[in-house]
Amino acid sequence: MAVSIRLARGGAKKRPYYRIVVADARSPRDGAFIEKIGAYNPLLAKDDPKRVVLDTDRAKHWLSVGAQPTDRVARFLDAAGVQERAARSNPKKAEPGEKAKERAEERAAKLAAAEEAANAPAEEPAAEPAAEEVTEVAAEAPAEEAAAEESTEA
Known part of the structure; x- marks a missing residue:
């Protein structure tokens, strides 16, 4: 007979109260x-x-006989120091699924495209003043050449 230590619900609707019981695993x-x-x-x-009120002596007895606690009861037993609960390790739990990864990649691509579009018009106006500077420098160059010719003639 498989024996388990589990919670049995009592109390009214929306007002839960649980008994920690030792029961046959097949019973309701x-x-x-x-x-x-x-x-x-x-x-x-x-x-x-x-x-949480727990009779630790009886819990130890039933565990020694072979009763299996449920996850929630195992937490209570661990908190009471009766039985140490093995820590679960699931490194993939926080990793997003395939569809979420695809959506994130699409979102990143859209953001990159938007940044490029925002940066491209910003670069073009910067290029236009450079062209104006070149024309201004070109206009100044003949004036300097004329001044240089006048100084050589004199």
């Missing part, structure tokens, strides 16, 4: 159980000592 969530070893009230503040 709120159905028959072997033993009640604690309670969990999610409506209380996280630092409230009455939020």
